[in-house]
Amino acid sequence: MENEVIAVVLAAGKGTRMKSNKSKLVHKIYGKELVTRVVETAKKADVNEIIAVVGYKKEQVEEVLGDSVKYAYQEEMLGTGHAIMQTTKFLEGRKGKVVVLNGDVPILRPETLKNLIQKSINNKEYATLLTAIYDNPTGYGRILRDEGGNIKGIVEQKDATEEQKEIQEINAGIYCFDIQELLLALKEIRPNNAQGEYYLTDVIKIMNDKGLKTGAVIVEDNTEILGVNDRLQLEMLTRILRLRINQEHMKNGVTIEDINNTYIYDDVTIGTDTVIHPNTIIKSGVTIGEDCEIGPNAYIREGCKLANKVKVGSFVEIKKAIIGEGTKVPHLSYMGDCEIGEHTNIGCGTITCNYDGFNKSKTVIGKNSFIGSNTNLVAPVNLGDNTFVAAGSTITDDVPSDSLAIARQRQTNKEGWNKR
Numbered sequence: 274m275e276n277e278v279i280a281v282v283l284a285a286g287k288g289t290r291m292k293s294n295k296s297k298l299v300h301k302i303y304g305k306e307l308v309t310r311v312v313e314t315a316k317k318a319d320v321n322e323i324i325a326v327v328g329y330k331k332e333q334v335e336e337v338l339g340d341s342v343k344y345a346y347q348e349e350m351l352g353t354g355h356a357i358m359q360t361t362k363f364l365e366g367r368k369g370k371v372v373v374l375n376g377d378v379p380i381l382r383p384e385t386l387k388n389l390i391q392k393s394i395n396n397k398e399y400a401t402l403l404t405a406i407y408d409n410p411t412g413y414g415r416i417l418r419d420e421g422g423n424i425k426g427i428v429e430q431k432d433a434t435e436e437q438k439e440i441q442e443i444n445a446g447i448y449c450f451d452i453q454e455l456l457l458a459l460k461e462i463r464p465n466n467a468q469g470e471y472y473l474t475d476v477i478k479i480m481n482d483k484g485l486k487t488g489a490v491i492v493e494d495n496t497e498i499l500g501v502n503d504r505l506q507l508e509m510l511t512r513i514l515r516l517r518i519n520q521e522h523m524k525n526g527v528t529i530e531d532i533n534n535t536y537i538y539d540d541v542t543i544g545t546d547t548v549i550h551p552n553t554i555i556k557s558g559v560t561i562g563e564d565c566e567i568g569p570n571a572y573i574r575e576g577c578k579l580a581n582k583v584k585v586g587s588f589v590e591i592k593k594a595i596i597g598e599g600t601k602v603p604h605l606s607y608m609g610d611c612e613i614g615e616h617t618n619i620g621c622g623t624i625t626c627n628y629d630g631f632n633k634s635k636t637v638i639g640k641n642s643f644i645g646s647n648t649n650l651v652a653p654v655n656l657g658d659n660t661f662v663a664a665g666s667t668i669t670d671d672v673p674s675d676s677l678a679i680a681r682q683r684q685t686n687k688e689g690w691n692k693r
């Protein structure tokens with residue numbers, strides 16, 4: 274096949290600073306493993322094939338990624354160049370580009386990666402680097418350029434001269450290479466440096482010395498290339514991701530009252546003029562219509578679909594709930610595995626008893642209905658349209674349309690009892 278784009282994800286690292294019994298790469302950031310996010314970014318950037326280089330706790334990484342990628346194994350951590358060498362058998366005889374990504378850089382935007390690949394193809398570059406300008410570049414590899422601005426090579430912090438340490442342009446560790454020229458250059462790298470490692474970064478100079486064109490793309494948003502080394506960085510990146518997602522919804526016409534205390538996971542759709550009050554959590558894949566009002570303190574879990582003008586109020590948890598237009602679940606409810614029609618009111622404290630300890634069952638409520646406060650709906654159960662359930666009922670049988678259901682004990686008053 275001509276001109277493929279293959280991605281290699283470096284996922285062999287130990288991640289000592291996480292102080293964890295798990296591989297760093299299977300830690301979750303905003304509900305998804307670090308390495309899963311990197312693989313998804315590659316897929317969204319139209320990469321045809323992904324190879325993960327695994328090593329430390331490889332079974333954990335393999336369990337998370339399954340057969341969405343191919344695996345190369347790095348037994349000893351001898352450097353980033355050595356890690357890529359393990360993928361040789363997959364790359365031999367292939368034509369096109371190979372993109373290298375670190376498994377612990379989870380919030381890179383797919384568009385940034387696409388742009389890197391596109392620039393590499395358009396400019397006919399054999400290596401294209403993603404770089405960034407940092408106020409404090411300490412720790413990173415520095416980009417060496419000539420007077421004309423052409424990339425000459427990369428020098429690692431530990432190998433840099435005092436003068437080179439002043440350079441603020443850093444190597445993000447994200448590259449796009451010509452497959453065949455990369456394989457040739459890998460054969461030439463040697464571990465003769467301060468860390469005694471095979472540096473992938475040496476490939477740049479090797480290509481330049483051969484007269485092969487190289488280039489760079491400077492990333493616009495410096496936060497995209499941040500990596501996770503410890504749990505503090507894990508939280509920091511979660512925060513960046515959260516703000517990014519919230520801002521995106523706001524730009525699309527959603528009101529979020531408190532951007533710092535609203536937790537909207539990936540792939541959520543929210544319609545225009547919907548208002549989200551603080552401390553609301555909305556999980557992946559949820560769809561919310563226009564003009565809805567959500568929260569404060571609402572938990573909208575997976576599988577929920579809300580039509581327009583729906584209200585989900587405070588201390589309400591909903592899961593796999595399909596809710597019709599104008600319906601309200603205003604306070605203190607759990608509605609799970611249910612379908613509710615239009616313009617129905619779910620009274621305060623109503624819950625679906627959807628789980629019997631073994632199975633989950635469904636509750637269906639029609640349109641224009643009124644469920645009184647503190648009702649238990651014992652699933653499976655069906656309530657028709659235009660039904661009325663008396664407050665405090667425990668509903669175990671279906672309720673036909675247009676009916677009143679009362680399922681509670683009658684009150685007895687014993688007059689004068691309390692005087693005695």
Ligand code: UD1
Pocket residue numbers: 283284285286287326347349350351352353354355356375376377412413414415427429443444445446471472473474500
């Ligand atoms: C690397 C770059 C540096 C760049 C920085 C960006 C090299 C020599 N240096 O440095 O220029 O600024 O990334 O973050 O490449 N890994 C393996 N096997 C190994 C070694 C590393 O899989 O043998 C993986 C690590 O798990 C990690 C990634 O490769 O995901 C980067 O390795 P790391 O040692 O962190 O590279 P840096 O020293 O940060």
Ligand code: CA
Pocket residue numbers: none
């Ligand atoms: Ca290192």
